[in-house]
Amino acid sequence: MDSSRIALDALFHPRSMAIIGASEKPGSFNAGKTKLLLQHYKGTLYLVHPKHSVIFDQQTFPSVLDIPDHVDMALIMVPAPQVPQVVEECGQKGIAIVQILSGGFGESGDEGRKMENALKESARRWNMRIVGPNCIGTYSPSEGIWLAEGSSSVSGNVGFISQSGGLAVDFVVRGNSMGLRYSKFVSIGNCIDLDHADYLEYLANDPETEIIGLYLESVKNGRRFMEILKKITPHKPVVILKGGRTDAGMAATSSHTGGLAGAYDIWQAMFEQCGVIEVTSSEEMLDALLALQLIRPSAGGVAMLGNGGGATVLATDSCMEEGLRFAELSEETKEELCGCSKSISDHNINPIDLPAMDLGRENGRVFGRILKLFADDANTGYILFHLNLISFTNQGDLEGITARFTEEVIALAQSGANILAVLRYSGCPAIENVRCAMAQALGEHGIPVFMTLDDGLRAIRFVNNLPQREVCHA
Amino acid sequence: MPDIVLSEVESRRYLEKSGISMNRFVFVPGRDELIELTRTLRFPLVMKLISPKAVHKSDIGGVLLDIANENELLTGWDTLFANAAAHGIRPEDIEGINVQEQIRGVGEILIGLKRDATFGPVLVLGSGGILVELLKDVALGICPLNDNDIDRMLRKIKGSRLLEGYRGKTKGDMDALRVLIKTVSDMAMDMDDWQEIDLNPVLVGPEGQGAFAVDARVVIRRENG
Known part of the structure; x- marks a missing residue:
């Protein structure tokens, strides 16, 4: 257990790193990775290549064994047949952990499996740990270890474990653009050595990580994985997206029970038993993490404002279906709300839907005032506002009014309001630019933004259903 | 090699060893x-x-209820052999007759076990009797189950409300049912030669009168034997 903890510290917080298979060949994956780390990594970076002596103007070593100083971690990107030799050298060098990005191992047949055994043997001999093979790397913003172009340099409290490399890039880049901030992210590949349970246990004890996301397709030691999950979820929410949910092979069985318990049914039972938050798409995963990161759990109800009568009716249905309730606002609040706009009366308070024209009155101040009244009412737990920007185009200056709304919302959030935004997608290119700019500005100020009302309400549900958190003594 | 499906009698003997609550029975080889x-x-x-030759006993008239005395036992024997013959089952294909005490339950439930490659023993609760596969009113739990897990699973299936006195119905012995579920879960962890197990149905008696599996099927893993 301890050896994996020390090794994973070196993976996420290495003081020095070697890239074996560094390259500057334009357009190649290896060159992209080399450049990304040269640009952003804060520790000492050593490039290794058997033939080149200089790559991207930096001295290059023929082998890790030629590097004069200690190396904490190595990133291996050479073709599969060369990997066993390179790994053996990393062991000799005293490197704590290697990430093997190269593919062509267990996933491609018997020959690859044999090589995997050789790698495991090397690692055991040198007391070194392996991430992968067949993975895409790690993202550790505090160390400047980027996973892909478009990663954020800002750290947060979300730790993520991904069994897919391609999705890892999606989760990092899309998540970052939504304002999601990661503590650590690892793409785990074939897990020939370190497996899901090891990474999970590490994140459970990691003080930087308060929320954990996992994309997985299978786990090796299911029972250990479960035991760790049970220990974490009372302290840190865990969200899991399981790929391969459909039962392609529900084998013919000789009993009733066999037919009643499909493979994913069993996963769902496990989620429930271990207090895991289940999601079924990558969008839902990102929305859940964003909600858990930015929305605070509250005993109060939902207060909602936006334009669109039908949308509000549908949102009311969704609110109930998600098991949420609207806040019962006080008489004083209601009276003041009625004073804000002649379109508000006793029977349309919370949710409030107002025409764009009314929301935009007094240069956006009416909008801000209503949200402020929501925030000041003790019965409000969550404030959700939703805008369909297409209706504001009649008002003239769309950019101006959205900028004003943004200011009002940021001011409110800074005063402590538990607020989220739904900027409804309309598909109109001219409006999309404004919508994205508004979403980005809100995201930068820690206000979560969702695309549809259903997504926004579901986000509240993720937070609202959290168990009473136990104090963590990590 | 395929797994071995034990007969009801063999299954009962297997389950008895682990203290699974079943109605009393006797296997009779000859009249x-x-x-x-x-x-x-x-x-x-x-x-x-x-x-x-008769896996689905009730489909061929292979089950007789309400046998009240010795006379009915003897005529019952002849009826079962006649029903079997009518479905092409010859006397030499019949191992014997299983005679058991009839339980009056306020409701019935299925308790099953399945071995999952990733998570190990999984316990399934289901309601609906012969309609269980159609209704899919089931709850799953990964063994070993604790009391909270068992309560959560029982709450999850709609059929368990029928056992809890729904609309004035007699309440079932839920405590006995919980104990039975726990015993099955513990057995699942202790024994590693089974592949799948059905206790179907389990009859739940009125409060204080117990819960009993009245039919059982155990599938043994061949590779372990």
């Missing part, structure tokens, strides 16, 4: 021993045909 062997059982009784 001349019928009265003698069943003397310790309390009427009314149930008679079930045991033959490898």
Whole structure:
């Protein structure tokens, strides 16, 4: 257990790193990775290549064994047949952990499996740990270890474990653009050595990580994985997206029970038993993490404002279906709300839907005032506002009014309001630019933004259903 | 090699060792021993045909209920053999008759076990009797189950509300059912030669009167044997 903890510290917080298979060949994956780390990594970076002596103007070593100083971690990107030799050298060098990005191992047949055994043997001999093979790397913003172009340099409290490399890039880049901030992210590949349970246990004890996301397709030691999950979820929410949910092979069985318990049914039972938050798409995963990161759990109800009568009716249905309730606002609040706009009366308070024209009155101040009244009412737990920007185009200056709304919302959030935004997608290119700019500005100020009302309400549900958190003594 | 499906009698013997609550039974191989062997059982009784050719006993008239006395036992024996013959099952294909005490339950439930490659023993609760596969009113739990897990699973299936006195119905012995579920979960962890197990149905008696599996099927893993 301890050896994996020390090794994973070196993976996420290495003081020095070697890239074996560094390259500057334009357009190649290896060159992209080399450049990304040269640009952003804060520790000492050593490039290794058997033939080149200089790559991207930096001295290059023929082998890790030629590097004069200690190396904490190595990133291996050479073709599969060369990997066993390179790994053996990393062991000799005293490197704590290697990430093997190269593919062509267990996933491609018997020959690859044999090589995997050789790698495991090397690692055991040198007391070194392996991430992968067949993975895409790690993202550790505090160390400047980027996973892909478009990663954020800002750290947060979300730790993520991904069994897919391609999705890892999606989760990092899309998540970052939504304002999601990661503590650590690892793409785990074939897990020939370190497996899901090891990474999970590490994140459970990691003080930087308060929320954990996992994309997985299978786990090796299911029972250990479960035991760790049970220990974490009372302290840190865990969200899991399981790929391969459909039962392609529900084998013919000789009993009733066999037919009643499909493979994913069993996963769902496990989620429930271990207090895991289940999601079924990558969008839902990102929305859940964003909600858990930015929305605070509250005993109060939902207060909602936006334009669109039908949308509000549908949102009311969704609110109930998600098991949420609207806040019962006080008489004083209601009276003041009625004073804000002649379109508000006793029977349309919370949710409030107002025409764009009314929301935009007094240069956006009416909008801000209503949200402020929501925030000041003790019965409000969550404030959700939703805008369909297409209706504001009649008002003239769309950019101006959205900028004003943004200011009002940021001011409110800074005063402590538990607020989220739904900027409804309309598909109109001219409006999309404004919508994205508004979403980005809100995201930068820690206000979560969702695309549809259903997504926004579901986000509240993720937070609202959290168990009473136990104090963590990590 | 395929797994081995135990007969009801073999299954009962397997489960008995782990303390699974079942109604009392006697396996009778021949008609001349019928009265003698069943003397310790309390009427009314149930008679079930045991033959490898009759997997779904009730479909061929292989189950008789409400046997009230010795006379009915003897005529029951003849009826079962006649029903079997009508479905092409010859006397030499019949191993014997399973005679068991009839339980009056306020409701029934399925308790099953399945071995999952990733998570190990999984316990399934289901309601709906023969409609269980159609209704899919089921709850799953990964063993070993604790009391909270069992309560959560029972809450999850709609059929369990029928056992809890729904609209004035007699309440079932939920405590006995919980104990039975726990015993099955513990057995699942202790024994590693089974592949799948059905206790179907489990009859839940009125409060204080217990819960009993009245039919069982155990599938043994061949590779372990």
